[in-house]
Amino acid sequence: MVNADFLNDLIALSARIGADPSLVQGGGGNTSLKRGDALWVKASGTWLAHAHERDIFVPLPLAQVRDALRHDDGETRVNLLSQGLALRPSIETSLHALLPHALVVHVHSVATIAWAVRRDAQTQLAQRLDGLNWAWVPYRRPGHRLTQVVAGILNTRTPDVLVLGNHGLVVGAADRAGAEALLAEVERRLRLPQRDAPSSQPQRLAQVNDLHWAPAPLELVHALATDAQALRIAAGGVLYPDHAVFLGARAAVVNDSECLSAALARTAAECGAAPCFALxxxxxxxxxxxxSDGAQAMLHCLALVALRLDGEAALAELGESDVAELIDWEAEKYRRSLMRTPN
Known part of the structure; x- marks a missing residue:
């Protein structure tokens, strides 16, 4: 482990939020700390939950990262700065560097996502976040493109809270106490009730399971098929980046007259890729x-989000080109490869 006492607060905060699936799932989310001319940021694909046990933060020269952001190829320039490091810095490194706050926390808050995927998200959030120094950020692919949009906002003001459309939540503060307090306040304001879902039916699952796939290990995940609204969401489009990156563009839906293999073959023929889960x-x-364990965590997240959406609000799903771009992006392929290793 890196012997740097100044990282203790960042490590403790990261481990705490990383262990909370309502805030962070698997290797999602990232945190950072600026100290002098160094930016310490979570490494891509690592788990915040492991912050106490493993080295998950990498140092980068802050001034050089910020200088790289002034160029159209900023993402490439940032990657060059990390050459020689054992781990790659987070995909969101440019955003962490851009924000002026000493401590920055980016989470995939279930409550925030449940608002941020709605077509009326800005109106709903304006009511609930009134009085906070916050800003809405329309969806862009994570990384430099997203950072460029945030840079435009920072030209006129400096929000402490960013709600990322179809993505998640970012809070910035001077220290751990400030970040925790702000995160807790946003979570309190955006909290949504979770519906109770009917129980799974193991016998029916066994009847269609001619490929001997595993039933989802968490009962809550089965709500994606047993709750009518959650089923429509899970069988529909993609709502946020990690939904696409780890669960693919489509789930298979096993119709009454089908077995699992037939549903998978039909879905693969329709969308050009084999699904990794079936409803x-x-x-x-x-x-x-x-x-992978990471993908299982993303299924859990999808269930948590879907059980907070009531079916009355229109959803703003990611476009097909957005989804394809995420799945084919080399940076996300790297993150998926780390998810396949034991955690």
Whole structure:
């Protein structure tokens, strides 16, 4: 472990939020600390929950990162600054560097996502976040493109809270206490009730499971097939980046007259890729044998989000080109490769 006492607060905060699936799932989310001319930022694909046990932060020269952001190829320039490091810095490094706050926290808050995927998100959030120094950021692919949009906002003011459309939440503060207090306040204001869902039906799952896929290990995940509204969401489009990156563009839906293999073949023919999980309406969810722990965590997140959406609000799903770009992006392929290693 890096012997740097000044990182203790960052490590403690990161481990705490990383252990809370309502804030961070698997290797998602990232945190950073600026100290002098160094930016300490979470490494791509590492888990915040492991902050106490593993070295998950990498140092970068802050002034040089910020200088790189002034160029159209800023993302490439930032990557060059990390050459020689054992771990890659987070995809969101440019955003962490841009923000002036000493401590920055980016989470995939379930409550925030449940608002940020709505077409009326800005109106709803304006009511709930009134009085806070916040800003809405329309969806852009994570990384430099997103940072460029935030840079435009910072030309006129410096918000302490950013709600990222179809993505998540960012808070910035001077220290750990300030970041924790601000994060807790936003979570309090955006909290949504979670619906109770019907139980899974193991017998029905077994009947269609001719490929011997595993039932989802968490009962809550089965709500994606047993709750009518959650089923519509899970069978529909993609809502946020990690939904696409770790769960793919489409789930298979096993119709009444089908077995699992037939549903997978039909879905693969329709969308050009093999699904990694299957929804059996009214019964539950089946997962591919090689589905990583990280992807399982993303299924859990999808269930948490879907059970907070009531069906009355229109959703702003990511476009097909947005989804394809995320899935094919080399930076996300790298993150997926780390998810396949034991955690």
């Amino acid at each position: 059996v309406p009214g019964a539950g969810v089946l997962t591919a044998p090689d589905l």
